[in-house]
Amino acid sequence: MQKRRFLSAIACATLAMSASAAMAQDKFKIGLILPMTGPFASTGKQIEAAARLYMAQNGDMVAGKKVELIVKDDTSAADVTKRLAQEMVINEKVSVLAGFGLTPLAFATAPIATQSKTPMVVMAAATSSITQASPFIVRTSFTLPQAAVAIADWAPNNGIKKVVTLVSDYGPGIDAEKFFKDRLLFNGGQVLDSLRVPMRNPDFAPFLQKVRDLKPDAVYVFVPSGAGAALMKQFAERGMDKAGIKLIGTGDITDDDILNSMGEVANGVVTSHHYSASHNSALNKKFVAAFEKANNGLRPNFMAVGGYDGMRVIYEAAKATKGAGGEALLNAMKGQVFESPRGPMFIDAQTRDVVHNIYIRKVEKVGGQLYNQEFATIKDVKDPGKTK
């Protein structure tokens, strides 16, 4: 009796062990590397929330495997991102690397994706050249040239001919400046001066005064979204709107995440971007409502939609390959066409970059809250950085 019990216990234990081993093999791991602390924590927070929302809505099983989301904080330091990516690929054996809040972070990880043949889904970083850093990079956020070119097309047709550009002095800022300038000149506009603000700049006063003295029709701005709020306030305080200077830019300055707390100064600012929380579609309304409900009223911004669509691309690719990773998974990501909360989008199979509509929006008060209200659409914008 004793012996039989012992044997059955052993049998049970072996069975349990083999079952758990089988379970481990049947996992589909997604390594999400995001800045969760530090100045860009809002990016990480939005993307993680969106990724979790996607999983809650679409189940955590894909192609018979259990999806496991591993979130790591890289504090927006490139060396940390790289180390985390290495750990995820070697120790955790993830099928996909995803996230990447800033351009340098994505660049640091690119060689790891190439060497390990792990698809890398960029959900935030927006410098044009990122997708060229590795053949394994797929992007679901946007590229700055897409947004910059759109507003440069819109401006000259709307009475804005003379512009001063004011950008933060780093990769995306220089991208934003260059593509805007080229397109505006092409459209017969004029760039009076191009100002670059140091990344850690405490006071925008001298730059804005310079803009004011140059008397342009508009100032085109690209700065990270937190600094954008400070800049817009100083813009209003300097009476620049009263001097007849308009503020235009890419959608980063009127980020949905902080738009409401900016207050009146943001009202009326025209920007171009691929996503607004007020985008008028049934899918987006559902997305915004679910996101706000799951996150204590937090409004999703363009980062969230990049994360949400990134998860969709990963899920659908995994379904197509029946959970296989590597090159097969990458190929299944290329060329996906689908409806996103931002509107229709697809992943260009050649460049692995996102192609989507860019909207021209104006900040307006809707039901007591500030929103970017879309009023013009430029359809299917490919990244202008790659069409050379």
Place this chain on the structure above:
Amino acid sequence: MLTILFDGIAYGMLLFILAVGLSVTMGLMNFINLAHGAFAMAGGYLTVVLMQRFDVPFLLCLPLAFVATALLGAVLERTLYRHMYNKPHLDQVLFSIGLAFMSVASVDYWMGSQQQIMQLPDGLRGRTELWTGEVFELGMGHYRLFIIAVCAALTVGLQFVLAKTRFGSRLRASVDDARVAAGLGIRVNLIFAATFAVGSGLAGLGGALGAEVLGLDPTFPLKFMVYFLIVVAVGGTSSISGPLWAALLLGIADVAGKYYMPKLGSFIVYSLMIAILIWRPQGLFVRKGGR
């Protein structure tokens, strides 16, 4: 052109309010307090929280920020800083920079790392334009005018307290020779605690005033530490007027440099500092025989 000068002065005045507390602790008490920015941040966050959550008017927030940070300073002085007075400067540096990092992490944890945005009262918004000519035009933001006024009042007040009052002379005596001062019946401990509290309170006030112009996020203490130290290094630590002139010089050079040569960015400030320190290593305005 005058507008640039005005903006520079306002910016310099703001730096002065932020840094003057440091020059008090560093110069008068001979204590290297690199966590000074943390007190400034505390004042800034207190103001933001009071305004956002409790609708306290901005002008009331300023004295509250001063008092609360001064209290915080007093408590920390009694519990932590006091034990560091007789330690070598390197220990003080390590101790206080550790405090600064702790404050960064804890604010990040409690408040989140995003930039805090606050709304000024209507009276302080807007701007007055004088002489809208080409060369001599002067546009003054009302808020910047307010900063200049507060700063001027503080300078006069501090100078008066240090030079003319009994407290001021006791403080100077305690600094010059603590043992003799104690022998004369001066309560050195109490005087140091009060001075430290006032220094911290000034930082808090500066943080509250500066949140609008400089922005406020958890990296504040580290981001502005360089500026505080430049002000104190250039101005010298033995007087109130030294840091004031240094801050003004720094503010104007920074703003004008960024206006006329935007490509050089902050480079101008640093080269100016190096030039001054080579010329006068003790700082611009050092009283003979002072520390």
